[in-house]
Amino acid sequence: MAQQEDVFKKIVSHCKEYGFVFPSSDIYDGLGAVYDYGQNGVELKNNIKQYWWQSMVLLHENIVGIDAAIFMHPTTWKASGHVDAFNDPLIDNRDSKKRYRADVLIEEQLAKYEDKIQKEIEKAKKKFGDAFDEAQFRATNPRVLENQEKFDALHKRYQEVMNAEGGIDLEGMKQIILDEGIVCPISGTRNWTDVRQFNLMFKTEMGSTADGASTIYLRPETAQGIFVNYLNVQKTGRMKLPFGIAQIGKAFRNEIVARQFIFRMREFEQMEMQFFIKPGTELDWFAKWKETRMKWHQNLGFGAENYRFHDHDKLAHYANAATDIEFHMPFGFKEVEGIHSRTNFDLSQHAKYSGKKIEYFDPDTNESYTPYVIETSIGVDRMFLSIMCHSYEEQQLPDGQTRTVLHLPAALAPVKLAVFPLTKKDGMPEKAQEIINDLRFHFNCKYEEKDQIGKRYRRMDAIGCPFCVTVDQQTLEDNTVTLRDRDTMEQRRVAISDLRGIIEDKVSITSLLKNLL
Ligand code: GAP
Numbered sequence: 001m002a003q004q005e006d007v008f009k010k011i012v013s014h015c016k017e018y019g020f021v022f023p024s025s026d027i028y029d030g031l032g033a034v035y036d037y038g039q040n041g042v043e044l045k046n047n048i049k050q051y052w053w054q055s056m057v058l059l060h061e062n063i064v065g066i067d068a069a070i071f072m073h074p075t076t077w078k079a080s081g082h083v084d085a086f087n088d089p090l091i092d093n094r095d096s097k098k099r100y101r102a103d104v105l106i107e108e109q110l111a112k113y114e115d116k117i118q119k120e121i122e123k124a125k126k127k128f129g130d131a132f133d134e135a136q137f138r139a140t141n142p143r144v145l146e147n148q149e150k151f152d153a154l155h156k157r158y159q160e161v162m163n164a165e166g167g168i169d170l171e172g173m174k175q176i177i178l179d180e181g182i183v184c185p186i187s188g189t190r191n192w193t194d195v196r197q198f199n200l201m202f203k204t205e206m207g208s209t210a211d212g213a214s215t216i217y218l219r220p221e222t223a224q225g226i227f228v229n230y231l232n233v234q235k236t237g238r239m240k241l242p243f244g245i246a247q248i249g250k251a252f253r254n255e256i257v258a259r260q261f262i263f264r265m266r267e268f269e270q271m272e273m274q275f276f277i278k279p280g281t282e283l284d285w286f287a288k289w290k291e292t293r294m295k296w297h298q299n300l301g302f303g304a305e306n307y308r309f310h311d312h313d314k315l316a317h318y319a320n321a322a323t324d325i326e327f328h329m330p331f332g333f334k335e336v337e338g339i340h341s342r343t344n345f346d347l348s349q350h351a352k353y354s355g356k357k358i359e360y361f362d363p364d365t366n367e368s369y370t371p372y373v374i375e376t377s378i379g380v381d382r383m384f385l386s387i388m389c390h391s392y393e394e395q396q397l398p399d400g401q402t403r404t405v406l407h408l409p410a411a412l413a414p415v416k417l418a419v420f421p422l423t424k425k426d427g428m429p430e431k432a433q434e435i436i437n438d439l440r441f442h443f444n445c446k447y448e449e450k451d452q453i454g455k456r457y458r459r460m461d462a463i464g465c466p467f468c469v470t471v472d473q474q475t476l477e478d479n480t481v482t483l484r485d486r487d488t489m490e491q492r493r494v495a496i497s498d499l500r501g502i503i504e505d506k507v508s509i510t511s512l513l514k515n516l517l
Contacts, residue, residue, distance in 0.1 A: 008330040011392050012261050014404065018463050020044065020388070021262060033258030033266045040463050041384070043414030043444065045269075048383050049248050050509050051412065052271045055296055055516055056246040063244035063273065064237055068225025070250060074216050076224050077201065079353035080346060086220060087197040088256055089168055091177065093184035094191040100184075101257045102173045102195045106158050109180050111332075113151035120144050154180065163314055170195040200253045202266075218252035223375060225249070226274045227346040230371075231358055234276075241360055241371060242285065244275040248380070260331060262381040269380035276371040278362070279344065285374045286321045286341045293339060293376050297325060299515050300409050302390045308333060318345030325378075327386040336386055337378035344370040387412065391464060406464030407487055409512070415465045416443040416507040417499075420456050422472040424449055432471045435481070435496055442500055443507050461486055467503055 015021040019038035023030030037045050056063045077083045089102040120143050125132050138144055154176070161172035173195045183190055202218040219225065226245045233245055248271045258264050277285050290309065298304055306328040315322055321341040326333040347370050351358040359368045391406040410416065419435050421428030429449060436445045446465070448456045453470060460468050468484045475481050475496070483502065484491045494502060505511055 004330040007392070008261075008389070010394075011330070011388055014392060014462070015041070015261075015388065020463075021384075033255060033264065035262050035265060035381075040414040044387070044408070044412055044464075045380060045384055047412040047414075047509065048380055048387070049269075049271065051512055052296075052378065052380075052383075053246065053248060054509055054513055056244070056273055059513060059516060060244065062239070062242060063246055063275075064233060064239070065246045066226065066229055066233060067249065068222070068229060068247060070219055070252075071206065071216055072219060072224060072228065074214060075353050076228060076350075077217050079349040080224050080227075081349070082201060082217075082220055083199070085167075086200050088200060089170060089173055089195045090198045090256055091174065091195045092193040093187055093189065094193060095189045096184050096187035098184060098186050099256055102170075102177060103162070104257050105182050106154070106173070106176055106180075109182055110151060110154055110158070113147045113154070116147045117144050117151070120147075159314075168197075170197070198254075198256065200255065202252050202254055219250075220253050221251050221377070222247050222249045222270045222272045223274060223377065224346070226272065227350055227373075230274075230276065230347060231356070234360065241362065242275060242277045242281075244273050246271070246273040248272075260329075262385050263329070263331075263334065265381055270377060271380055272375065272377045275374040275376075276360070277374065279369060279372045282341045282343070282372045282374060283321060286339065289339055289374050289376055290323060293325060293337060293378075295516060297327070297336075299512060300387070300412075302327075302386075306390065310335070316340075318343050327382075329386060329389050334382075336382045337376065340375045340377070342373045342375055344372050346373065347371060403458055403461055405461040405486065408464035408466075410466040410507045411509050411512045413464045413466055413507065414444065415446045415460070415463060416467065417445045417503055418448055418456070418460045418465050418468045419445060420448050420453060420468065420470045422453065422470055426473070427476060428471045431475055432469075435469065435471070435499070439500055439503075442504050457484065457489075466507060469499065 016023075018040060020041035022036045022038055024034035024036050025031050026036075053065065057065050090099055091102040091105070092099050117138075120141060121134060121137065124137050124141070125134075138148070157172075157176055161169040161176065164172065171194070174192065177192060178190065181190065184192075201220050203215050204218065206214055206216045226247055229245070233239060234243070249269065250267060251270050252267050255264050255266055258266060262268075275285060275289065294307065294309070297307055308326050310324040310326050310333075312322040312324070319340050319342055323339050324335040325337040325339070327336045347358045350356075351370065358370060360371050361368045387408065388406070391408045393405050393407060395403050395405055397403060417439060419432045421432040432447060432449075436447055439445050448459070450456070457468055464486070466486045468486075469481045470484070471481055479496045480493050481496055481499070482491045483494045483499070
């Protein structure tokens with residue numbers, strides 16, 4: 001675990017050192033849980049967005065995109081339920097004056113019991129080797145049984161307070177924290193306040209006070225921009241059910257526990273798609289979208305074992321199915337995407353609050369109804385983090401050296417080709433520029449002439465550039481270059497005229513999309 005934490009710290013500093021992610025307003029020491037993407041980060045992020053957007057809008061004739069404003073009419077958030085119910089349960093420690101999410105404190109306590117069990121299992125595995133029978137060990141080892149019992153009891157209590165009638169039982173939550181002896185990690189004390197609800201939406205004022213300013217919110221999800229545009233898109237696009245509306249955009253949440261770098265941010269980006277369907281067909285579509293989205297993730301080649309579904313036991317009152325796609329991050333399996341069957345809740349609520357009829361006339365059955373919705377919702381930043389975590393490697397080389405390499409999928413890499421003149425003379429820089437001038441229209445190229453070739457390779461490995469080309473004396477004679485592969489480090493001599501053909505297909509988003517059909 002500690003080793004994994006170290007790796008994660010290294011990834012965070014690598015992101016800064018190589019221009020992927022900087023703390024926001026860095027010269028003022030940053031702003032909590034807000035980050036800026038640097039020169040390489042923005043390219044990777046744009047490629048992720050393109051991969052998602054094209055997989056939705058290019059590959060599905062019945063999915064179209066929109067780009068709705070961040071500011072929305074304040075009633076939107078009343079109708080969606082966010083004003084009344086988009087809350088986190090908070091608790092303060094009176095000694096450290098630190099604030100925590102009460103549910104997170106309890107979940108961490110559950111994780112501690114799980115960790116203890118896991119440690120016992122690892123120890124026994126080492127001791128018994130091949131003869132180890134995990135099921136039997138779990139059923140008989142007294143320390144495992146004791147921790148499992150504690151885990152089950154806590155889990156049961158936690159479920160009860162979270163699902164209490166009339167909303168979360170805040171007093172019950174505090175009692176669990178006291179009974180479990182959970183202490184503040186800063187002060188080490190149990191001097192807790194009561195638990196209370198805290199709304200996660202950021203508020204601001206629109207218009208001057210003299211005009212009668214109104215309170216508006218920074219959107220906490222992009223989805224509502226799609227729901228309020230359902231009629232506009234359906235009518236102007238003459239869309240027939242089933243059809244989808246996709247959108248990529250910023251969302252804002254005043255997260256209290258903002259940790260793990262870009263995993264939980266206060267300003268982040270979502271890629272959401274609402275798929276409008278006939279009522280009664282939702283569970284079939286839910287299953288289809290689960291499969292489609294998992295395939296999209298696994299297509300990146302990070303290994304099926306690093307993904308899993310986490311089906312929700314506890315459903316929001318308007319949902320009739322929900323699951324998360326989780327990815328194996330260095331800090332455990334974590335949600336990257338949510339897939340929700342949201343019934344007709346949102347459209348019905350907007351119809352009620354706006355007084356507009358939001359229905360679909362089905363020409364096949366001659367009936368009108370409010371469509372149901374399957375939503376797929378993924379965070380760009382979490383996707384970025386999962387890619388970074390999986391791609392980062394400190395590789396031991398046969399010559400005893402180490403290199404830090406990002407094995408980014410070539411189609412997502414910020415720079416696809418780096419071109420180096422071996423020396424800064426004899427016309428090599430000009431030849432290298434010539435190659436770039438020719439290829440820059442097809443993919444992102446970078447010119448590098450500083451330092452020895454070996455160092456230049458290392459810099460390109462560190463930003464995940466899949467191909468490097470070196471222009472040398474022979475190039476000037478026969479128009480060939482050495483082409484070096486990032487992952488294998490193999491070099492081969494190829495004609496300049498063949499470069500585009502060798503590289504373009506491997507680095508294009510199209511190469512990824514083709515596997516999805
Ligand atoms: N419209 C549904 C919705 O917003 P969600 O589960 O709250 O659902 C969807 O969010 C996705 O947005 C998450 O799976 C995650 O990838 C991303 N996300 C949510 N909160 C985030 C945060 N504070 N920082 C970064 N990403 C976040």
